Amino acid sequence: MLRAALLILGKDLRLRLRDRSVLLFGVIVPLGLTVVFSLIFPEMDEFELPAAVVDLDGGPIGAAFADELLPELVAAEVVVEVPAADEAAARALLADGDISAAWILPEGMSDAVAAGRGARIEVLVNPDRALAAEVAQGVARGFATRIDEVTLAVATAAVSGVPADQLEAVGQRAATSPPLVTVEPLVAQDAQLDPISYLAAGMAAFFVFFTVQYGVTGLLEERQQGTMPRLLAAPIPPASIQIGKAAGAFLLGVVSTTVLAVGSRLLLGASWGPPVGTAILIVALVIAATGLMAFVGSYARTAEQAGNLQSIVAVSLGMLGGVFFPIGAGWLATVAAVSPHGWFLRGLGAQVADGDWRAVLPAAGAMVLFGVVAAVPAVLRLRKAIRW
Amino acid sequence: MQADRSAERIGDGRGSDPSAAILICDGLRRAFGAIQAVDGIGFTISPGETYGLLGPNGAGKTTTISMIAGLLRPDDGEITVVGRRMTPNSTRAKAEVGLVPQDLAIYPDLSARENLVFFARLYGLDAARRRERCDEVLRVIGLAERADDRADTFSGGMKRRLNIGIGLLHEPRLLILDEPTVGVDPQSRNAILESVEHLATEGMAVLYTTHYMEEAERLCDRIAIVDEGRIVAEGTRPELVATIGSLDVVRLEVAGDTVRAKAALEAHDEVTSVDTDGTAIVCLLPGAARALPQLLAAVAATEATVTAVEVRVPDLEDVFLHHTGKALRD
Incomplete structure (x- = not known):
């Protein structure tokens, strides 16, 4: 049984490597797409927001923004400050593309806030840089919320009978005290890979579902090209044909994903975490992919039909699993759990965050479960393919 | 003017001595749904004998040889090849049979030699024997000069010859040829017929299906006329002609x-x-x-x-x- 399966596997590998489709879809295309995406979306790699602040207020609130908040953002390498003398200068910088956003702190803002009249921070943005615009608006909203908190603290103190000469101290204390409640990032976000690693892992997970397709399409091709009766007439157990095909698909999947992992690390600096955990995840991913693609392909009558069905499922699961763009917390993360791709990325993120290969085990277990649950009915259904 | 639906057998009724037979088929039946494709076919083939199944398309010839080659399990009846019962799982009986399917059964992306080597390995030939047999078969089928060319570069006749060569590779005791000349040019067809004649002289038992009367007349020692899953007459050519x-x-x-x-x-x-x-x-x-x-x-x-x-x-x-x-x- 094993000898015959290995002979069939060897023959198939020779054919697959000869037509170069495995090399193309297993390694070159995913690696190439990772490079292309990293060039198209440079913001994903290193985000920075060139921005200007125009402080027309001149009061304490304007100073809090320009002299306290902004230096913090600059120090955190989120914002690159570009000087602008006034609003016209800021608009000119924005039009020239020298900055992506500008905060205009209006004249009399501090006085208006102190008088309880309210004020408005204007955020000028470049609509072509959506992410930068979103960040700039977020900074302004966060600052406004903080002002509201201080105002509320002062008002509460006044109502509570705190003497008027002490209200400024209350305001100062409220402004400088840390928030009473902080929100910790969710684990899924905490465990997020860096953008290049995420792209590389996402592409690897996405394309391995195409690489392993031939396990089933190979069986159907043997029937279509007339070689199946010859295999069935040979003195080998019929099941060895199925085993040889599945083993070939599995082996190609593991090799192509491993080459991608090593290649993206060497060429792009992607971080896959501890090698042991990565190896476990790759094996589990390929088990899931082989099982699922065999199950989908078992409903086809021809290799072409199988390829089409498998591609639809592979693309759908890839999208659900977030192979192209990171999925944070929330309902999208829940949806990603129905996809082996999502588990693969989650497992990889967990081991990179923890630095411990054991962090991959839950995700690997989920993927193996996917594979086994799909493979059992697939094997039963594909028995008809090795009958005449 | 009713056709005689009962099988008419000539001579000993079996045609050859069952104890020396390479192939014994007895009462084979196989249905596909409501269609009874094979309905009680039985015959024997002796060493060195070429036995023909002659009948139109859909007569049940291919279903019969599919059962004999171990591809299909009969609904009823028994097949014995060199004393071993043939079923889809009987590897020892299958090792005695060489099958040349009606449709081309070669890998177009492999060379002629790679095709032969792959199937030689499946049949368990060791390295030395494999080399020897591949060279010999390439010579016999006239593809020695093109041994390392991919099969998809071959003409239709060359592919047919390679298709036959794979069936001969392991020197089977029984060679089954299912309409091997369909779609073949006259020159290649003649070469195929000559090869089959030569194999029989070397002691190989050959089961040959065809719907070409002249091929059956030229090659076959005995012929079974098959229609609607039954053998309606069996014998040598003169014996069959004498039946009318x-x-x-x-x-x-x-x-x-x-x-x-x-x-x-x-x-x-x-x-x-x-x-x-x-x-x-x-x-x-x-x-x-x-x-x-x-x-x-x-x-x-x-x-x-x-x-x-x-x-x-x-x-x-x-x-x-x-x-x-x-x-x-x-």
Whole structure:
């Protein structure tokens, strides 16, 4: 049984490597797409927001923004400050593309806030840089919320009978005290890979579902090209044909994903975490992919039909699993759990965050479960393919 | 003018000594849904004997050899190859059989030698034997010069020869050839027929299916005429021809309404079988020379015109017509 399966596997590998489709879809295309995406979306790699602040207020609130908040953002390498003398200068910088956003702190803002009249921070943005615009608006909203908190603290103190000469101290204390409640990032976000690693892992997970397709399409091709009766007439157990095909698909999947992992690390600096955990995840991913693609392909009558069905499922699961763009917390993360791709990325993120290969085990277990649950009915259904 | 539906066997009824037989088939039956593809076929083949299954497309020939090669399990009946019972899982019986399927069964992206080496390994030939047999088969099928070229660069005839070569590779005791000359040019066809003749002289038992009468007549020591899943007659060519007695074949080329002309001939007392072949009507009857004027008059009465007449001795096609009531090409 094993000898015959290995002979069939060897023959198939020779054919697959000869037509170069495995090399193309297993390694070159995913690696190439990772490079292309990293060039198209440079913001994903290193985000920075060139921005200007125009402080027309001149009061304490304007100073809090320009002299306290902004230096913090600059120090955190989120914002690159570009000087602008006034609003016209800021608009000119924005039009020239020298900055992506500008905060205009209006004249009399501090006085208006102190008088309880309210004020408005204007955020000028470049609509072509959506992410930068979103960040700039977020900074302004966060600052406004903080002002509201201080105002509320002062008002509460006044109502509570705190003497008027002490209200400024209350305001100062409220402004400088840390928030009473902080929100910790969710684990899924905490465990997020860096953008290049995420792209590389996402592409690897996405394309391995195409690489392993031939396990089933190979069986159907043997029937279509007339070689199946010859295999069935040979003195080998019929099941060895199925085993040889599945083993070939599995082996190609593991090799192509491993080459991608090593290649993206060497060429792009992607971080896959501890090698042991990565190896476990790759094996589990390929088990899931082989099982699922065999199950989908078992409903086809021809290799072409199988390829089409498998591609639809592979693309759908890839999208659900977030192979192209990171999925944070929330309902999208829940949806990603129905996809082996999502588990693969989650497992990889967990081991990179923890630095411990054991962090991959839950995700690997989920993927193996996917594979086994799909493979059992697939094997039963594909028995008809090795009958005449 | 009813066709004789019972199998007519000549000689010992089995054709060869079962104890020495390479292949024994007994009472094979196989249905696909409501269609009874094979309905009680049985025969034996001895070493060095070429046995033909002759019948039209859909007669049950391919289903029969699929069971003999272990691809299909019979619903009923038994197959023994070199004393071993054949089933889809009997690897020892399969090792004694070489199969040449009707459709090409080669890997187009592999070279001729790679195709042979792969199947030689599947049949368990060791490295030295593999090399020896591959070289020998490449020589026999005339592809030694193109051994390292991919099969998809071959002509149709070369592919057919490679298809046959794979079946010969492990020197099987029984070689099954399923319509190996379909779609082959005359030159390659002749080469294939010569190869089969040569194999039989070397002691190989050959089971040959065809719907070409001339191939069966040229190659086969014994022939089974198969129709609707049954053997309707079996024997050597002379024995089969003798089954239709002293009948002659009259072929009339007719201009006009051939349907009415055929009906008129069928109504003639002495005519045992009638079939049409394009504009021709073929009749079987005893004493054709004597009855010919009456036949011509019967056709003329239908207002059809006979443009040519041929009277000849019967061949296997006529035997088939006699036993089944229809032409082999149907």
